[in-house]
Amino acid sequence: MLTILYFARLRDVLGCASETLATPPATVRDLIALLVARGGVWQAELGGARVFRVAINQEMAQLDDAIPAGAEVAIFPPVTGG
Amino acid sequence: MQQDVIRVQSADFDVAHEYQRLAGQPQIGAVVMFVGRVRDLSANADLHALHLEHYPAMTERALQQLVQAARARWQLDAVTIIHRVGRLAPAEQIVLVLTASPHRDTAYEANRYLMDYLKTAAPFWKKEITRHGEAWVEARASDEQARARWET
Numbered sequence: 001m002l003t004i005l006y007f008a009r010l011r012d013v014l015g016c017a018s019e020t021l022a023t024p025p026a027t028v029r030d031l032i033a034l035l036v037a038r039g040g041v042w043q044a045e046l047g048g049a050r051v052f053r054v055a056i057n058q059e060m061a062q063l064d065d066a067i068p069a070g071a072e073v074a075i076f077p078p079v080t081g082g
Numbered sequence: 083m084q085q086d087v088i089r090v091q092s093a094d095f096d097v098a099h100e101y102q103r104l105a106g107q108p109q110i111g112a113v114v115m116f117v118g119r120v121r122d123l124s125a126n127a128d129l130h131a132l133h134l135e136h137y138p139a140m141t142e143r144a145l146q147q148l149v150q151a152a153r154a155r156w157q158l159d160a161v162t163i164i165h166r167v168g169r170l171a172p173a174e175q176i177v178l179v180l181t182a183s184p185h186r187d188t189a190y191e192a193n194r195y196l197m198d199y200l201k202t203a204a205p206f207w208k209k210e211i212t213r214h215g216e217a218w219v220e221a222r223a224s225d226e227q228a229r230a231r232w233e234t
Contacts, residue, residue, distance in 0.1 A: 008135050008207035009218035051221075058140035060203065074137060074205075078221030081134070081165060081206025082118050082177055082197060 002031075002067065007076035010052060013041055024071065028054050029063040031073065051078055085160040085182075088145045090136060092168040095178055100162050104182055110159045112186040114193040118177040120170050127172070128212045134167040134176065137205035141165075144204045148196055156192045158183050163196065165206065198228045 002024035011017050025031040032054075036047035046052060054061045055074040067073060087100070097115060104110055122129035149161050162180035170176060179200070181193040208219040 005137070007137055007205070008209070012218075055137070055140060055205070058137075058143055060144075072139070074140065076137070076205065077207065077218070079202065079205055080208045080219045080221050081136070081204050082201035 001070060003072045005072065005074040007074065009077050010045060010075060013045055024067050026066060028061055028065050028067065031067060053078060086149055087162040088142055088149065089164045090141050090167060092166060094175060095164045097178060100178060100180055104160055109184060110182045111184045112189040113180065113182045114189040116179045116193050116197055117175055120172050120174050120176060122172040129172050129210060131211045132170045133209040133211060134170060135207045136167050140205050148199045152192045152196055156183065156188045158192055195232055198232060201225045202229045
């Protein structure tokens with residue numbers, strides 16, 4: 001199982017703070033493709049020119065990183081703290 | 083002895099108190115303290131507040147990794163990072179980065195390094211609450227460029 005968390009502007013636009021997937025994709029790239037296939041705001045936010053970041057188990061990740069079993073994946077806009 | 087303090091909190095912090103923690107340590111010859119504050123540069127005081135959101139499970143770990151990376155580059159006697167979350171009014175303090183070392187160059191450089199990475203790698207997000215409504219702050223290319231300077 002895979003837990004996905006969304007933060008900040010992405011959470012607001014997608015209308016979703018968290019969800020679980022029973023069958024997790026192999027990589028971040030596969031996960032994003034699956035989300036983009038939902039169309040609508042998902043495609044607009046994750047399938048186009050907008051920049052976003054991904055963390056796996058609270059560590060920043062890249063598109064080709066593998067998603068381990070039971071992972072917590074977070075998807076969020078570029079950070080703006082400080 | 084390493085003396086690191088990393089805190090994420092909604093309460094305000096006291097810069098004098100954080101500095102006082104270093105009293106009586108003659109090996110510390112230089113202390114640099116950076117404080118980021120909520121600014122409102124609009125002509126009509128449009129900003130009511132900032133809302134600071136974070137990713138609690140990740141935030142302190144990310145800050146810890148920044149401090150470790152800074153320690154790998156510079157000799158630091160103490161590092162303090164305090165970052166506030168929640169609702170913050172104009173002129174309130176947002177973040178403190180304190181670096182202490184035997185020499186000023188080290189304290190200055192490490193402080194700037196920590197802020198440059200914090201702004202691009204630590205999972206905080208700002209939302210502006212103004213008289214016109216609410217809007218998430220967009221990341222700035224200049225912040226990415228500031229961080230990239232350290233990677234050449």
